[in-house]
Amino acid sequence: MKNRRPPELSAPLDPKLLGTKVVKVFGESLEIHSVGALLNHFPRTYLPPGELTGLSGVPLDEDVTLVARVQSANSRWMRTRKGKLLDVVITDDDAGSLGTMHVTFFNAHVAERQLTVGTRAVFSGKTGSYRGQLTLTNPRFSLLDEDDAGMDKHLVPIPVYPASEHISSDQIKKSIEKVLDTLVHSQLNDPVPAHIARRDRLMNITQAYELIHRPAEVEDAYRAQHRFRYQEALVLQTALARRRAEVLAEEATSRPLIQGGLRDQFDASLPFTLTSGQQQVGEELAKDLAGAHPMNRLLQGEVGSGKTLVALRAMLQVIDAGGQAALLAPTEVLAAQHHQSITRTLGPLAEGGMLGGAVDGTRVVLLTGSMSTAQRREALLAAASGDAGIVIGTHALLSENVQFFDLGLIVVDEQHRFGVEQRDALRAKAAAAPHMLVMTATPIPRTVAMTVFGDLDVSTLTELPAGRAPIATHVVGLFENPNWVDRAWARTREEIDAGRQVYVVCPKIGNSQTEPDSADAMELYEGAPPNKQELTSVVELFESLQDVPALAGVKMGLLHGRLDPAEKSATMAGFNDGVISLLISTTVIEVGVDVPNATLMVIMDADRFGISQLHQLRGRIGRGGHPGTCLLVTQLEPAHPSRERLDAVASTSDGFELSQKDLELRREGDILGASQSGGRSALRFLKVIQHAKVIEKARQDAQELIDADPTLAEHPELEEALDLYLNAEKEAFLERG
Structure with missing residues (x-):
């Protein structure tokens, strides 16, 4: 392997072919440095060029890519700042009867020159609104000539790539086409072993790259995706199988069970x-x-x-x-x-x-x-x-x-x-x-465990010990019933008067923009526009609750990550011992805290937390045989997408059912370890719920390959793919076990 000439997929991007500036931008803004990384930067969707995008259904405050025709374009000098403003009205219909949108550019000479009336173009950007009208400001755009638009040839789908502010989808498309045109196809190494490709009738890797980036029709792209989906599953499962084999090869000190010990x-x-x-x-x-080899086991189970x-x-x-x-x-x-x-x-x-x-x-x-x-x-x-x-x-x-x-x-x-x-x-x-x-304590659906924790043996505890009382969970919607927050504090007092203790959980500590204890950002969930509401601060709530009549005389404690360790310990000890009846806290109490006498939890701005986090928090109560109650307080309107999460948590206490719902609602990559910024998923085409059968097949194939050839000496192409696919971030999610 080491002495071979670098294969084309591992070769660095060629500045002579793509341009020095473009190569630099690929590296700096998209972390794409090799031919393989560029070819594996797959389109996120395809647009039919002969059809204009219906503008009436375009969502607000989301990244969109759409095909539209320029209806009018007017530029004027700005009054309050230097330069010109170009206002382009785009339409989804030749007559402009179906829908229009205002697209604004600042000092954009190229846009002014190219976006003339009647021009068709692809626009990409984040939608906003101005005076009740949908807008795009300084979007990326690329023109569609008559050929692109399907006037003189068969309709060809337009690939839309994940882009950045420094390089557009259209520029990425042109660069990939140049690479495809110059590849020496005979040197493209296929990581899928030939006998598996024959068995499953998978197209070869060269054809797959061609069809996924330049499909004659969208069905071509789907067929290519199917091939890459299996390849992705095989690479990941091979990495896990190899890790399992490495563990089994290690020697450990046997620790047998000693009778009477x-x-x-x-x-x-x-x-x-x-x-x-x-x-x-x-x-x-x-x-x-x-055993003589090290145990490597995941123990999962419900809270408690x-x-x-x-x-x-x-x-x-x-x-x-x-x-x-x-x-x-x-x-x-x-x-x-x-x-x-x-x-x-x-x-x-x-x-x-x-x-x-x-x-x-x-x-x-x-x-x-x-x-x-x-x-x-x-x-x-x-x-x-x-x-x-x-x-x-x-x-x-x-x-x-x-x-x-x-x-x-x-x-x-x-x-x-x-x-x-x-x-x-x-x-x-x-x-x-x-x-x-x-x-x-976060229950994991079998398909997730198989994908992420495939190198671990999994043990699961499903039943709760005797004495664990049921927990009733209710959504407290302040949008429709603003006075319910007063009822929540009255309910808190009732619980304390009955000799019990109460948690109140807040999503942030103070007014700082960086909150180490803050909850999962809501943007992890598809279709949920950013929440502009003022979040409840644990410090401010602690102070304001001192003045709530229903809580007069109640001994309260404050707990968050920035407190002095001695103060944290003293507060927790006070709550443990029953000296503190009401604990106002951030999510530092999310796992492991065990106070059997706590029976009520009030979670403020509960929509800011993920399903698994809400389930974890809820598990802190009802641990002493007394029934528990969890109140999920939210300011969002009932139709907001995030309310669906709260309703799901309120509807069941089955952690496995909730984890399945969580996986359906969240971006896949977040579950499997995508970057904190909500960036691209570590998996491109593999969806762990939808493609369980593909994962299982790949897992079996990978195990057979590693059993027969532990070092992959007979499959250098597959080993090569491990290095190419499994960058540091993906290795991290595989290693989470």
Whole structure:
């Protein structure tokens, strides 16, 4: 592989062919540097050039691409600033009877020269409105000549590409056509093995690139997409299969179940019976831990299904076999909660070497960034000496000076919060490859688990332990009933007077534009225009609730990510102990916080949160056997797209049903790890719900290929595609497990 001449797909873009400036723009604005990356920049849609786009149905405040005819074009000097303003009226009908739109350009000499009356063009930009009329301001445009418009030849679809402000869809189209014209097709390496292509009658890669970028009719593009969809699934599944094979090839220290050890003593002390699910998953983990290869397992389950208890029993098995366990948590609040609950649950078994502790007990220590030097030194010593069988911490566990006596098991809570490097930094602290258990309380549909966590064995807890009370969820629409917010505070007082406790959750901390604790942005969901409402600040609400008559005399606490760690701990301890009845918080309480006496949660601006986040938050209440109530407060009108999410959460407490709905509503890439900006999905044509069969077929094919040829020596083209497709961002989403 290393000695071969670089294949054409890996070759850099040629400045002589495309122009030095264009090559530079591709790299800087779209991160496209190679021929393959350019050819894999597929059209996002196709426009029929012989038809004008119906302007009456164009949405407001969204990026659109449309074909229209220029009805009029007038330029004038601006009064308040230098330069000229060009006002172009475009129409979707020769007579202008169906629909028109105003397109405005500032100091656009090219537009003034080219957009003459009667001209057909493709316009791309974000729609706005001015004086009740739909507008486009400074859109990108490209002219359609008579050939393009289908006057003199067969209608040919116009590809529309994801573009940037520095390069238009039309420029991308012309560059790709130049590359297609100059490719030496015999050198295009096809990552899909020939026997699979024959079996499924897939077109070759050269033809697929031609048809997806220059289809004679739109059906050609669909056929090419089908081929690339399978190729994408095969590449991703091959990467996962190879990772599975690498894990299986590693050697780990076997941690068999020791009869009469800490785990057996712990089981005997439990005041309740494990659910059948907990017993079954426990047996799976016990078998994995006893193996000679590292366990690599995902444990998913509903909020409150007892994942931590299952993980704790696995930790005790490792301790019995002479090893240590590390639990990595995403926040200090959650790490402290884990430390308290595990220490409390173990009782004397967590007091090894202490007066009154079990003779063969262990120790549980906490390690966080905000601890004092003395506390930190004591925790580090306990971990390094092996006195501490369980070490719980945040990112502080990853520090170079943290050492373990014999790290045998790593438990990662809410694993999606940690990157690959962080997980590997902890693995490196073990003498032999440690066993790995990652937990998530966000239920994952099987197709998602198969795509994203394909290198992990998946265990699922579906039933809730006895004693978990049902939670009633209601949407509180202030748009139609502004006074309902007063009822929410009255309801809060009723709950507190009954001896219970209440959470109020807000989407932001203060008035700052950058809110580290803020909720998922609503733009993650298709069709939801930006929300211009003023969001509820946790700091301001805390102050204003002091003056609400219904809450007079109620002891309140404030919790958010910017507070001093000691203050956070004191507030959480006060709520745990029942001293604080009403906790006004951001989403720092989203996972792991366990206060059995909390029965009511009021979520302000609930439309700003994703479905899975609302489900997670709701899981903080009803944990002590008392019925729970969750109020989703929103200022949006009932017809707003985001209200559909709230209605979905209110309609069911089944996390798997909600995760399926979440996947339908959200952009695919966000679920699978697209960039935070809401950028392009890491998957181009693969939709994990729609294409489950394609994924399953590719998964089976990939496993067979890796079983027969672990290094892909016989399939260099496929290995090449792994490097081309799996850039750093996509590797990250594959590595989230």
